[in-house]
Structures are given as structure tokens and as C-alpha cells.
Amino acid sequence: MTKQVENNDLPVVAITSGEPAGIGPDIILSALMNQSFNARLVVLADPDLLHERAEQLNLKPNWIIVDTADKAPIHQLGTICLLPVKLATTSQAGHLDVANAPYVLKTLEIAGKGCLNGEFDAIVTPPVHKGVLCETGVHFSGHTEFFQALCHSEQVVMMLATDAMKVALVTTHLPLQQVPQAITDETLTRVIKALNHDLKTKFGIRSPQILVCGLNPHAGEDGHLGMEEIEVISPTLDRLRSEGIDLIGPLPADTLFTAKYLDHADCALAMYHDQGLPVLKYSGFGNAVNITLGLPIIRTSVDHGTAIDLAGTGTANDGSLKVAIQHAINMANNAKKHS
Numbered sequence: 307m308t309k310q311v312e313n314n315d316l317p318v319v320a321i322t323s324g325e326p327a328g329i330g331p332d333i334i335l336s337a338l339m340n341q342s343f344n345a346r347l348v349v350l351a352d353p354d355l356l357h358e359r360a361e362q363l364n365l366k367p368n369w370i371i372v373d374t375a376d377k378a379p380i381h382q383l384g385t386i387c388l389l390p391v392k393l394a395t396t397s398q399a400g401h402l403d404v405a406n407a408p409y410v411l412k413t414l415e416i417a418g419k420g421c422l423n424g425e426f427d428a429i430v431t432p433p434v435h436k437g438v439l440c441e442t443g444v445h446f447s448g449h450t451e452f453f454q455a456l457c458h459s460e461q462v463v464m465m466l467a468t469d470a471m472k473v474a475l476v477t478t479h480l481p482l483q484q485v486p487q488a489i490t491d492e493t494l495t496r497v498i499k500a501l502n503h504d505l506k507t508k509f510g511i512r513s514p515q516i517l518v519c520g521l522n523p524h525a526g527e528d529g530h531l532g533m534e535e536i537e538v539i540s541p542t543l544d545r546l547r548s549e550g551i552d553l554i555g556p557l558p559a560d561t562l563f564t565a566k567y568l569d570h571a572d573c574a575l576a577m578y579h580d581q582g583l584p585v586l587k588y589s590g591f592g593n594a595v596n597i598t599l600g601l602p603i604i605r606t607s608v609d610h611g612t613a614i615d616l617a618g619t620g621t622a623n624d625g626s627l628k629v630a631i632q633h634a635i636n637m638a639n640n641a642k643k644h645s
């Protein structure tokens with residue numbers, strides 16, 4: 307009886323399979339066989355895909371198949387609990403096939419809707435291949451934007467985190483050419499408010515200090531190297547400071563990511579994807595988590611892509627997936643405590 311109560315108290319975490327031809331299946335198998343998690347983990351995948359990849363990698367997990375998430379047991383080392391979703395066609399490691407794009411999207415949809423209706427407490431997403439999903443004719447920018455649309459969230463924020471630093475982005479998967487127009491007072495305000503809110507609520511930081519990058523080299527060099535800092539970023543930061551948010555910047559991005567600043571702040575906010583993420587990945591690739599802030603649900607992911615070149619070889623590092631699963635569990639436990 308006691309056991310039953312404990313079981314039901316633990317969060318149910320959906321883990322999607324990601325791109326079936328990539329390393330998603332490999333790292334799911336390896337992470338769940340090598341680390342135990344105090345949660346009920348449900349992998350949304352085609353059982354044949356996982357069985358075949360396990361065979362290819364010479365792994366022999368104990369399989370549990372459930373038809374509903376509530377039947378998922380507490381994770382045990384070496385056990386994989388599957389909620390079946392059928393592939394459209396057999397998938398071969400290392401060979402992308404657009405025919406399986408609807409399968410990938412289906413797993414995300416089941417996870418997202420299941421989280422919204424309370425079936426799952428959190429979602430962890432191994433990597434998808436954006437290019438092959440776009441080949442269906444429907445543009446797919448990333449999980450971040452997919453779950454934003456699914457949850458009808460006005461503003462989401464992509465944040466990647468290691469033990470050493472957190473880096474959030476104002477714009478996400480946007481062509482570089484479109485970035486300057488996207489840095490508006492309205493967007494910056496929404497992003498900073500969502501970031502500040504979630505640093506408090508999801509990370510328990512009472513008064514977060516956020517370092518904000520400039521957009522241009524040397525934060526515009528007093529307008530000689532670009533006007534966005536003077537015309538948009540500084541006035542927005544000044545207004546938000548007057549509302550009580552602890553913001554430093556805009557700082558030149560090339561020196562913001564140094565101990566002098568990072569040691570005293572809680573998060574860095576970069577204006578675009580490749581301004582912030584290379585620094586984070588250089589410092590912690592393989593051990594970072596990607597968290598979508600601003601959603602009504604909990605969603606974490608890995609810090610790497612599909613690594614098609616490594617699928618089925620047994621050489622993919624599962625470190626980031628383990629971190630992503632643990633973060634999802636922590637956040638779900640935290641949310642349960644405060645609900």
C-alpha cells in the first residue's frame with residue numbers, strides 16, 4: 307500500500323524518441339540502462355525501432371510496454387518502459403527518411419498534449435532533424451517553437467544551462483539577417499519578463515541578475531558600430547530596471563562571457579542563437595540541458611543534435627540526456643510541491 311502511494315507521487319516523464327535515424331534511440335537506451343531515475347519514465351517510440359537499435363548496440367534491456375502513461379512503473383536500472391507509437395517505415399541508423407517525419411511530429415504531439423492534460427508531468431526531447439521535418443512542406447524551426455504553438459504561449463525563451471552558466475536567447479531559430487528587426491522593445495520586454503519569472507519560479511532564484519548582450523560589436527561603440535543598443539536595447543533595459551528587474555548591460559558580448567561578469571550573475575541573455583550557444587557549448591557540450599521557459603508545461607532537451615554520423619555506432623555520449631531527464635524530474639517535483 308505504501309509503495310503504491312509513493313509510486314503515484316513520482317512524476318511521469320515522457321521521453322520522445324527524436325529522429326529515429328539519429329542518436330536519439332542510442333542515448334535513450336544507454337541513459338536508461340546506466341542510470342536510475344526516481345521517476346516514472348515513458349518512452350514514446352516504436353518498439354521495433356528500440357529493439358533493433360538495442361540489438362545493433364548489443365544491449366539487452368528489460369522491456370515494459372504500456373498502453374497508457376499511468377501504468378508506467380518507477381524506473382529501474384536496465385528497464386525501458388515504452389508507450390508505442392508506430393513508425394511509418396523501418397528506420398535505419400544513419401539514414402534520414404522523410405517518410406518518418408510524421409512519426410517524429412506525432413511523438414511530440416502526444417507528449418505535449420499529454421503534458422497539458424496531466425497525463426505526463428514533463429517532457430524530455432532527444433534531438434530531431436529540423437531539415438528532414440521541413441521536407442514535409444511544413445516549416446519546423448525547433449521543439450521550442452513547436453511547443454509554443456501547441457501550448458498557445460505568447461512568449462517562450464530558449465535557455466541552455468550547465469552547472470557553470472545559464473544562457474538564454476532573445477531570438478531562437480531565426481535567420482541572422484532577420485535578427486536586428488526582431489530585437490524590439492516589445493520582444494525584449496516579453497523575453498526578459500518571462501526569463502526573470504522562470505528564474506524565480508523554476509530555479510528558486512529570489513532576485514535574478516541577468517547580463518544582457520549588445521547586438522553589435524562592442525555593444526555598438528556609442529552608435530559608431532550600430533544603433534540598436536541606443537535606440538532599443540538600453541531604453542528597454544532602463545524601463546525594466548525601474549520595474550525592479552536586475553539587469554546589467556547591454557554589455558559587449560565578447561567580454562560578457564568572462565568570470566568577472568558570470569561569477570556574479572544568474573544568467574546571460576544573448577540576442578541570437580550563435581552569439582550565446584557556442585560559448586555555452588564550448589564550456590559544457592555533452593553535459594548541458596536545454597530548457598524551454600514560458601510554457602505552461604515542463605520541457606527539457608539535450609544540448610546536441612541528431613549526430614547522424616554516430617547513430618548505431620555506440621559512441622554517442624548520453625551525458626546531456628541524463629542531465630535533461632534529471633532536470634525535468636527536479637522541475638516536476640518542484641511544481642508538484644507548489645501545486
Ligand SMILES: NC(=O)c1ccc[n+]([C@@H]2O[C@H](COP(=O)([O-])OP(=O)(O)OC[C@H]3O[C@@H](n4cnc5c(N)ncnc54)[C@H](O)[C@@H]3O)[C@@H](O)[C@H]2O)c1
Nearest residue numbers: 432433434435436437607608610611612613615616622623
Ligand atoms: N534538441 C534538438 O532537437 C537539437 C539540438 C541541436 C541540433 N539539432 C538538429 O540536429 C541536426 C544536426 O545538427 P548539427 O550537425 O548541427 O549538430 P550535432 O550536434 O548533431 O552534431 C555536431 C557534432 O557533434 C557531434 N555530436 C553531437 N552529439 C553528440 C553526442 N551525444 N556524443 C558525441 N558526439 C556528438 C556530432 O557527431 C558532430 O560531429 C540538425 O537538424 C539540427 O537542427 C536538434
Ligand SMILES: N[C@H](C(=O)O)[C@H](O)COP(=O)(O)O
Nearest residue numbers: 448449450451596607609610
Ligand atoms: N538551438 C538548440 C541547440 O542548438 O542546441 C537546438 O537547435 C534545439 O532547439 P529546440 O529545443 O527548439 O529543438
